[in-house]
Amino acid sequence: MIDQLTLSDVLAEHARSRPTVTAVVDGEVRLTYPELDERVTRLADALAARGVTAGERVLWLGRNSHVVLELLLASSRLGAIFCPANWRQSTDELSFVVADLTPKVVVWERSEAAAPLSGDGWILAGADYEAFLAGGSAVPRPEGHPGGPAGGSAQAPGPGDDSAPLLALYTAAFDGRPNAALLSSAALVAHSTALLVVRRMEDGFTFLNSGPLFHVGTMMFCLATLQIGGTNVFTPAFDAEEVCRLVDAERVTQAFLFGQMIDAVTEANRDGKYDLTSLRFISHSAEWDGMTTVDDSPWCRSKMGGYGQTEVGGMLTFLGLAPGAAGPAGRPSPLVQVRLLAPDGGEVPAGEVGEICARGKSLFSGYFNRPELNAAKTRGGWHHTGDLGRREPDGTITFVGPMLRMIKSGNENIYPAEVERVLKTHPAVADAAVIGVPDERWRQAVKAVVALRGEATAEEIVEHVRARLAPYKKPKHVDFVEAIPKKGFTPDYDALDAAHGGGGYPGS
Structure with a gap:
């Protein structure tokens, strides 16, 4: 199909038009675009031999690595779906992801959480992965052939169909369990195009993947860098000293950094010791500004402001498109539409609060295997974000807050329902509710309010959650009460906030 552009096609074009440009840096691994393209061709062939076809899932369980990009691009070449899972999760959480996604192939790094899950179809990162990849053919299929480097197939969805789901990112634990948001090549290319314009990404752009690639915030810049034909530098996880070294050594233009991370790099x-002047970034502090180059792009001038979520590809609105705006979320990307809707589906007038709803080129394809949720979230032909906003008189958007209770700790979204579900599995817990309390360092911390039916200490309650969920989701504080106040069948969160010091929620 001549009107298609998958991520695999983007790579194949760069292999021709940028033959000497470094595409990937990861430790001792340095790959030009032609070298990356050849590895992806081999990997796609090896995955196909394992039964990975259009619509099948490939899972990554590990930290940041160039392997993430290779698996994504090979999945694009096959029409498959790739998911980088949150490696910080517990064994129980990862087990849910594996059972939910039913991947044909899992590539994994050893960890306490992942090791108990390994089995058939699992390939260990490192030497085993390299041997697996090397076993694939380096001969590309003819262009236009399903799975070829410039794939075009008459069958849809499948290889060459840029509307087919490609990237799965788990998010939004509305009911206590996360859901995998599916993004197509078309959506990812559209979002990258908008982002690279607002960020003014130019030839030679080099991005340091210092944030987790299971988060859309890092992934969106990784893919925009790919889109522009820049260089992606990978580090397994954030380490301030290593970030400094890589920025200096690779002349990094941008990195995934925010608040506390910037302060750590400054320190x-x-x-x-390191030359960080290649880093064109936001103004943050006198010390930081003196080490780096303060960037004048709309993205950096606006302090990377806007509103977004995984389901919209990253950013739905950009403050950089609305300098001096009344609404701190700015204006929508030029490739989407945004409406503020009332519960009856009608648009609310400017100045009134409604649900932020959207449609357009960068929107997701729905959640994997969640037909009822998908129907609810796309009713009326709009994606319902679950967040509240307001249209200001100048047409810009203000984000008011989530419709469902959500805690924001550092850069992580924590849904009370997910933590409450685990709390209630403790044999001594009769009932429980979770609120967010202000935290000087992380903005909010998790507080569990617990009604007991037996004996348990606060430390035992915290350890029970820590053993079953990612560490950042465990309660920092535990309050014991006789009973949880309710509104109908659900906790009365307003009463709990008032009684137990809740506050600091997103939008407040």
């Missing part, structure tokens, strides 16, 4: 380079 690590207080002696000026």
Whole structure:
């Protein structure tokens, strides 16, 4: 099909038009675009031999790596779906993801959480992965052939169909369990195009993947860098000293950094050991600004402001498109539409609060294997974000807050329902509710309010959650009460906030 553009096609074009450009840096691994393209061709062939066809799932359980990009691009070449899972999760959480996604192939790094799950179809990262990839053919299929480097197939969805789901990112634990949001090549290319314009990404752009690639915030910049034909540098996880070294060594243009991470990098380079001037970034502090180059792109001038979520590909609105705007979320990407809707589906007038709803080129394809949720979230032909907003008199958007209770700790979204579900599995817990309390360092911390039917200490309650969920989701505080106040069948969160010091929620 001549009107298609998958991520695999983007790679194949760069292999021709940027033959000497470094596409990937990861430790000792350095790959030009032609070298990356050849590895993806081999990997796609090896995955196909394992039964990975259009619509099948491939899962990554590990930290940041160039392997993530290779698996994504090979999945694009086959019409498959790739998911980088949150490696910080517990064994129980990862087990849910594996059972939910039913991947044909899992590539994994050893960890306490992943090791108990390994089995058939699992390929260990490192030497085993390299041997698996090397076993695939380096001979590309003819262009236009399903799975070829410029795939075009008459069958849809499948290889060459840029509307087919490609990337799955788990998010939004509305009911206590997460859901995999599916993004197509078309959506990812559209979002990358908008982002690279607002960020003013140019030839030679180099991005340091220092945030987790299971988060859309890092992934969206990784893919925009791919889109522009830049260089993606990978580090397994954030380490301030290593970030300084890589920025200096690779002349990094942008990295995934925010608040506390910026402060940590500033402290690590207080002696000026590393040259960070290639980093074109937001103004943050006198020390930071003196080490880096303060960037004048709309994205950086606006302090990387806007509103987004995984389901919209990353950013739905950009403050950089609305300098001096009344609404701190800015204006929508030029490739989407945004409406503020009332419960009856009608648009609310400017100045009134409604649900932020959207449609357009960068929107997701729905959640994997969630037909009822998908029907509810796309009613009326709009994606219902579950967040409240307001249209200001100048047409810009203000984000008011989530319709469902959500806790924001650092850069992580924590849904009370997910933590409450685990709390209630403790044999001594009769009932429980979770609120967010202000935290000086992380903005909010998790507080569990627990009604007991037996004996348990706060430490035992915290450990029970820590053993079953990612560490950042465990309660920092535990309050014991006789009973949980209710509104109908659900906790009365307003009463709990008032009684137990809740506050600091997103939008407040």
